Amino acid sequence: MKTDMAVETDTDATDAIVADQDDTTSTTVDDKSTETESETKAGKESPKSTTTSTGKKSAKGAEATTDDDSAETEPSTGDGGRPVGRTPARFGWGAAGVGLLAVITIAASALAIVFGLQLKNRIDIENAGQEALRTAENYAVALTSIDTRNLDRDFARVLEGATGEFKDMYSSSSSQLRQLLVDNQATGKGTVIDAGIKSQSENKVEVMLFVDQTVTNTASPDPRLDRSRILMTMEKVDGRWLASKVELP
Numbered sequence: 260m261k262t263d264m265a266v267e268t269d270t271d272a273t274d275a276i277v278a279d280q281d282d283t284t285s286t287t288v289d290d291k292s293t294e295t296e297s298e299t300k301a302g303k304e305s306p307k308s309t310t311t312s313t314g315k316k317s318a319k320g321a322e323a324t325t326d327d328d329s330a331e332t333e334p335s336t337g338d339g340g341r342p343v344g345r346t347p348a349r350f351g352w353g354a355a356g357v358g359l360l361a362v363i364t365i366a367a368s369a370l371a372i373v374f375g376l377q378l379k380n381r382i383d384i385e386n387a388g389q390e391a392l393r394t395a396e397n398y399a400v401a402l403t404s405i406d407t408r409n410l411d412r413d414f415a416r417v418l419e420g421a422t423g424e425f426k427d428m429y430s431s432s433s434s435q436l437r438q439l440l441v442d443n444q445a446t447g448k449g450t451v452i453d454a455g456i457k458s459q460s461e462n463k464v465e466v467m468l469f470v471d472q473t474v475t476n477t478a479s480p481d482p483r484l485d486r487s488r489i490l491m492t493m494e495k496v497d498g499r500w501l502a503s504k505v506e507l508p
Contacts, residue, residue, distance in 0.1 A: 391464035391493040394500040403449025422501035445476040462495040
């Protein structure tokens with residue numbers, strides 16, 4: 260009987276120990292489960308909090324960047340709402356550039372006018388020289404070509420192309436020259452071999468001419484060739500080129 264009671268007692272004690280262990284294990288499992296659930300909830304909530312905080316900071320940073328960009332892009336304004344800062348400097352340089360361009364344009368126009376006038380003056384002088392040269396060549400032929408049968412015509416032609424000093428001299432000596440030509444039955448025919456301009460201006464030109472003159476008279480009926488060098492001064496009078504001086508240098 261004692262043995263059976265002892266076995267029963269040991270069995271009850273063993274069952275009690277097992278029950279206590281089961282309770283402890285259950286408690287530990289419950290605690291771990293609770294901790295796991297807490298950590299899981301915390302893990303789910305933490306990203307939201309972090310994301311929210313980060314989003315707020317990013318928004319603030321973006322706003323700060325936008326404010327900085329606005330401050331750099333938009334110039335500050337002074338009284339009257341006019342922009343101040345770098346804008347007046349750019350405007351001032353633009354005005355200076357326009358002023359400099361205007362000065363350069365005026366100077367270039369002035370130079371163009373001066374050069375144009377100089378070119379025109381040179382062309383006018385050259386044209387005047389050529390006109391005087393042609394007139395001098397024709398006048399040299401009239402001066403050295405004489406026919407006693409047409410002295411009035413020849414003398415009138417010479418006087419018509421003369422002016423100033425030479426016209427006065429020829430007029431004063433024409434009567435004596437006429438008598439000499441008639442007495443010797445002299446004739447002459449002139450030809451300009453060469454001619455060139457010695458000096459020229461718009462109203463006065465000096466011309467050098469080389470003239471061959473074929474002469475006949477009662478003393479030498481056979482034609483004789485005389486070669487002369489004539490320096491003739493031509494002056495423009497009332498739009499016409501006239502001989503004012505004739506020299507035989």
